[in-house]
Amino acid sequence: MSKKIAVLLTNDFEDSEYVEPVQAFKEKGHEVTIIEMEKGKNVKGKQEKIEVVIDESIDDVSHGEFDVLFIPGGFSPDILRADERFVRFAKAFMEAKKPVLAICHGPQLLITAKTLEGRDVTGYKSIHVDLENAGANLHDKEVVVCQNQLVTSRQPEDIQAFVQESLRIIG
Amino acid sequence: MSKKIAVLLTNDFEDSEYVEPVQAFKEKGHEVTIIEMEKGKNVKGKQEKIEVVIDESIDDVSHGEFDVLFIPGGFSPDILRADERFVRFAKAFMEAKKPVLAICHGPQLLITAKTLEGRDVTGYKSIHVDLENAGANLHDKEVVVCQNQLVTSRQPEDIQAFVQESLRIIG
Numbered sequence: 001m002s003k004k005i006a007v008l009l010t011n012d013f014e015d016s017e018y019v020e021p022v023q024a025f026k027e028k029g030h031e032v033t034i035i036e037m038e039k040g041k042n043v044k045g046k047q048e049k050i051e052v053v054i055d056e057s058i059d060d061v062s063h064g065e066f067d068v069l070f071i072p073g074g075f076s077p078d079i080l081r082a083d084e085r086f087v088r089f090a091k092a093f094m095e096a097k098k099p100v101l102a103i104c105h106g107p108q109l110l111i112t113a114k115t116l117e118g119r120d121v122t123g124y125k126s127i128h129v130d131l132e133n134a135g136a137n138l139h140d141k142e143v144v145v146c147q148n149q150l151v152t153s154r155q156p157e158d159i160q161a162f163v164q165e166s167l168r169i170i171g
Numbered sequence: 172m173s174k175k176i177a178v179l180l181t182n183d184f185e186d187s188e189y190v191e192p193v194q195a196f197k198e199k200g201h202e203v204t205i206i207e208m209e210k211g212k213n214v215k216g217k218q219e220k221i222e223v224v225i226d227e228s229i230d231d232v233s234h235g236e237f238d239v240l241f242i243p244g245g246f247s248p249d250i251l252r253a254d255e256r257f258v259r260f261a262k263a264f265m266e267a268k269k270p271v272l273a274i275c276h277g278p279q280l281l282i283t284a285k286t287l288e289g290r291d292v293t294g295y296k297s298i299h300v301d302l303e304n305a306g307a308n309l310h311d312k313e314v315v316v317c318q319n320q321l322v323t324s325r326q327p328e329d330i331q332a333f334v335q336e337s338l339r340i341i342g
Contacts, residue, residue, distance in 0.1 A: 126283070
């Protein structure tokens with residue numbers, strides 16, 4: 001069944017961590033909505049390979065409209081977590097126990113939303129201490145699935161495993 | 172008296188947070204050494220205003236050669252803290268109680284070095300929860316001086332206060 005996937009994205013995202021999962025989600029018939037501060041804006045990947053047009057402003061969407069949250073990595077999550085609207089949006093998915101898929105620096109948004117206490121996670125090497133300090137159980141593995149709800153991976157090399165487990169969870 | 176200041180810097184540093192403090196330090200007669208992975212490499216600020224040539228490789232320096240550590244912000248500290256050599260270097264200054272000056276995302280290196288428990292700090296908004304989770308006492312102020320040793324600030328707008336307190340601590 002087609003699911004509605006919200007993607008939180010701004011400049012300096014890790015190109016492949018956006019492109020490859022989104023392509024796989026769309027191929028399975030899921031509907032993807034890219035959300036940032038400003039609808040219609042172009043955002044660029046940090047490798048400067050990809051430009052993406054923002055579908056919706058965070059002000060015009062509600063978490064209730066979506067089944068799944070996807071947070072690509074790069075520096076995008078750190079920029080977004082300085083804005084309380086994105087933190088609240090991510091927190092709502094975690095509290096509703098909807099599927100949340102976060103790769104690389106993606107879990108930074110979940111740290112700021114204070115949602116990782118006791119959860120099994122992984123993430124990019126630079127945020128490992130932050131994840132442990134947030135009370136999460138850190139695993140240095142290509143993909144970690146927690147309570148059949150939260151899927152996390154470390155880096156671009158893990159994308160295949162990340163997509164496979166994400167698609168399994170999305171159902 | 173002239174002091175030897177080590178600066179940890181790589182690509183995507185916040186341009187003004189490097190340029191303005193370093194200029195002020197040099198004007199007071201202090202000696203500044205820019206350290207990254209590779210000596211002679213050019214690194215660029217995230218605003219693309221500034222390029223800096225690296226003076227020394229992290230492999231060729233010891234913390235004992237320097238009196239002070241300065242960590243500019245932007246995404247540079249997050250890149251550096253994925254490399255254990257920079258984490259150890261920063262940790263050595265904190266353990267030796269030498270002056271450490273960190274602005275914006277600079278304190279991320281000190282989090283990964285596990286040196287902020289019980290310390291008074293500030294930092295860029297996006298890392299506030301990380302600082303609290305690291306056991307630091309977070310203050311939302313333009314500059315925080317802890318035990319006359321650790322100087323932290325939040326963002327480019329705080330540079331003047333950051334430089335003033337940094338110069339006072341350096342002596």
